[in-house]
Amino acid sequence: MQPNLNRLLRALAREGLEVTYDGRLYTVRLQGDANAPPAEVLLPPDLPVEGKAFRQLAHLAALKHPRGGEVLRVRATPDFHPGDSGVAIGSVLHTRGLVVPAAVGTDINCGMRLHVADLSVEDFLSRRDAFVERMKGHYFFGTRDVAMSSHAAEALLRDGIPGWLLETMEHPLGCAVKADLGQLDRESTRIHLGGSLEGDPAWAPSGLVKPGVVRDAGLATIGGGNHFVEVQRVEAVTDRARAWEWGVREGQLAFMIHSGSRDVGKHVGMAWLDRAREAWPQGASFPESGILPLADPELVAEYLRAEATAANYAFLNRLLLAELLRHTLRELFGDVEAPLVYDVPHNITLPWEGGWLARKGACPAEAGQPVIIPGSMGAASYLMVGCGDAAALASASHGAGRARSRFSMARGGADHREAALGLTGVDCITLRQERRIEEAPAAYKPIGPVVAAQVEAGIVREVARLAPLLTFKA
DNA sequence: ATGTGC
Secondary structure, three states: OOOOHHHHHHHHHHOOEEEEEOOOEEEEEEOOOOOOOOEEEEOOOOOOOOHHHHHHHHHHHOOOOOOOOEEEEEEEEEEEEOOHHHOOEEEEEEEEOOEOHHHOOOOOOOEEEEEEEOOOHHHHHHOHHHHHHHHHHHHHOOOOOOOEOHHHHHHHHHHOHHHHHHOOOOOHHHHHHHHOHHHHHHHHOOEHHHHOOOOOHHHOOOOOOOOOOOEOOOOOOOOOOOOEEEEEEEEEEOOHHHHHHOOOOOOOEEEEEEEOOHHHHHHHHHHHHHHHHHHOOOOOOOOOOOOOOEOOHHHHHHHHHHHHHHHHHHHHHHHHHHHHHHHHHHHHHOOOOOOEEEEEEOEEEEEEOOEEEEEEOEEEOOOOOEEEEOOOOOOOEEEEEEOOOHHHOOEEEOOOOEOOOHHHHHOOOHHHHHHHHHHHOOEEEOOOOHHHHHOOHHHEOOHHHHHHHHHHOOOEEEEEEEEEEEEEOO
C-alpha cells in the first residue's frame, strides 16, 4: 500500500468521505448518507489514487431527484480520473427511473474500432512513407472525400450506419463501401448495437443537415486529446481459440481507431447539461455536486434520442476513418483483406437489467464480447474478451487512465518535455508538436497493472496484445 | 472531449 494512502484517507474523511480499502477494492460514500449505495473503485495498491475522482464518485452515488428514481450502483474502473462536469472518467452508473446526461458527458460514443489486415508488416513498412503521405492528406489536409447529401446525413443521424448505407449510392466513398457490401453485412454484427440507435436529426448542430445540400459533415476526422488512428502489429496472441474465431493472428498487421462524435456530441451533451438544469424542479435546491439527473419519462426518452443521434454519427465517423485507411492500403498494396474485428462505444447510456447503465470512459465487457483497451501513446493495446461480471457492472477500463493533466505536462519545463518526448518511442504523425508532450506515456498510468487488475477480478480475459507501428494524432 | 474561447 502506498505510504501516503492513510494520509489521503484521513484527508478525505475530513471532507466528509467514508473510504475503506481491502487492498483491491475501495468503497466510497458521503458520510451520513446511509441510503446512498457505496461507490466502488477497483484499484490495485500500486496505482495512484486521486481524491478529486473519489469525491466525484461519491457524489454520483448520492444523486437523487426530488420526483423519484434511484441510483442502484456506482462502480469505477482502475483507470478512473477526475472529469469535467463533475463526473469522473471511468465511472459506471446503474440507475432506475432516472438518467444523468453528465454521466456520459459531451464526448458521446467515444469508442474503439479494431481491424486486422492481410498484409505483412515488412510489406507495409516498405511503403510506409507513401502510406503516411496519403493518410496525412485524408486525416489532416482534407483530401478525403466524404461529402454527403442531406438525405444521407439525416438517415445517418436517425438510424446510424444502416440508414447511411441505404442513402450512399452517389457518394464516392460509398462506392468503395458498396464494393465491400458482402463484407459490411458480415461486419454489421461486429459493430456494437449494429452501429444503429434511434436518433433524431433535429438534435444535430444547426447546419449539419441542410435540405438539398451535399456537404462535408466533418466525418472521418480523428479529433483531439487521446484520440488516434494507429497502425499496429499483433505482437502476442494469448487466447488462440478466441483470436482464431475473431480472425486475429500473431504477427499480423492491424489498425485501431479511438474517436467519437466530434462537435455533434459536444453540441448534444452541452445542450442537455443546460436542459437538465432548466428541468430541475422549481424550488428544489441544486445538489452541491452540480450533477443533475433527469427523471421525467418524456424528458428521459428525449435525452436518449439526442444521445443516440450523436452516437450514430460517431459510429460512422469511426467507420469512415477505417474505410479511408483500408482504401489507402488497397491503393498501395492491391486487394488487401482488412476485416473489422469489433467497434465498441465506451461513452454511452444503454439499457441494463431493467434500468440504465451510463458508462463514461468504460468499455462494455459482457460475456463473450470483444473488449478493446488502448494503451497510451507508444504502449501496447489489448484485445480482451468480456466475462459479464455483474459486480463490475459488466464494464472494463477504456485505457490506462490519465495520471497528469495536459496542462501539467505542457508546463513541466524543458527537461520534463524532452524526457517525455524521448520516452514516446513511437512513430507519431501529427501536425501539432504539443500532442507529443500532452499525450506522452508519462502523462498516463502504466497499462499493464490496469489490465492485470481487471483480469484478476474476473472482468476480462486477454486475447491479444497489439504493439504500435505508427500513430496519427490530430 | 470540443471547428476548444475572450
